[in-house]
Amino acid sequence: MLAEVMTVGDELLTGNTVDSNSAFIAKKLTERGYWVRRITTVGDDVEEIKKAINEVLGRRPEVLVISGGLGPTHDDVTMLAVAEALGRRLVLCNECLEKIKAFYERLYREGYIDDPALNEGRRKMAYLPEGAKPLENSEGAAPGAYIEHNGVKIFVLPGMPREMKAMLEREVLPRLGERKFVQLKFLAEITDESKLAPILKEALEHFNVRIHSSPKGFGKYIGVIIFAESEEGAEKAARFLEERGISLERWKL
């Protein structure tokens, strides 16, 4: 169950914004049992986004989640790039246009904007790749899109974290099945790191888990994260590690 994440935005490439979206998306996908193989960040550039999407599709993941570049400004070009990458036209989603209209009318009534009219930029957000299902944006104007293309489930989400998170929870995760993974985190005290690898390998052969390890401090502690379909499953693997001589304590981040 391979997945990939793509974030779009010049502000990420200039380092003006730390990309916390990709970590959020990756965490949720991991909890659902997906293995996120790669995260790609590109700018607000149609050709770059297209190239990156085609490269992802060539790696044939089950799921691709894209975030960013759906807004009303001239540099929000992600939907166009997705459509072109998939060889589809952009078509007007009437239902989306109605919702966008209602959204700006509400902002106008509430005094946030001076003009509720659907100018070019606002209308643009109602165009989705042909065949896409619109994803409802409960927190903002731009709808997302869900497209199945050559066996890859593609989700296109806004970049504003509040909008992205709500859409991911409500519109994306329910389409990815019921399976859930839990993560148990431990600190292992260990004086020789080279002892850990064969024991982890043995645990992976015995249990239906994934295990990540990473050094903390100067080689005395190793962070160990066990992913399993249940807390009991993860705990069984943890007890196995302890039986093999690795002293674990629960690690609260």
Next chain:
Amino acid sequence: MLAEVMTVGDELLTGNTVDSNSAFIAKKLTERGYWVRRITTVGDDVEEIKKAINEVLGRRPEVLVISGGLGPTHDDVTMLAVAEALGRRLVLCNECLEKIKAFYERLYREGYIDDPALNEGRRKMAYLPEGAKPLENSEGAAPGAYIEHNGVKIFVLPGMPREMKAMLEREVLPRLGERKFVQLKFLAEITDESKLAPILKEALEHFNVRIHSSPKGFGKYIGVIIFAESEEGAEKAARFLEERGISLERWKL
């Protein structure tokens, strides 16, 4: 002056760690006048890292900065992957080995570790791709590497932020020339976003600057960042925007 950034680590792909390293590196490269075109994040997997490096090299940037996966544990495989991607052998850097030895002896004297001996994992860090210049790690054990390969400057840095930042400042940036870019940030109050694009385009034709814009709030404010070689150059472009009717105020992040 195109650049790319690559970060390596399973903890980034599971969402357990937010990748702030790539933003830091991208910001520093942008300040030096580089255009970061893409950020790629891969796991601690030799084949994946190799594939991603070869893809970057195919895009022929001037600079590639890689961060993460240089430590002593079994899943720190970045140097091996870099060497294999470039068709080079890993060779022992004697000078590095001496520094690693001294580093662990100091940790031992200061009571951080129980054993200062150079076991397999610690020795591994002294191996660099053939032809690489070692980069000094003032904050930790693992040296970085600087490799010129087919016209691409490749820098390989540790993933621990404190180590990465120090190495970037002291060992990488001095090798990237003296040119510096400043960024001035503004908030533009604007009621119709579609008016902004042609004015920005005009400014780009008149001045030696880069301009990024991104919506803040619901389309009433646009964040505008002007990159130029001097503060005066950026201010000239800002005054030009104001003359064209865009009301700007300085924006402190």
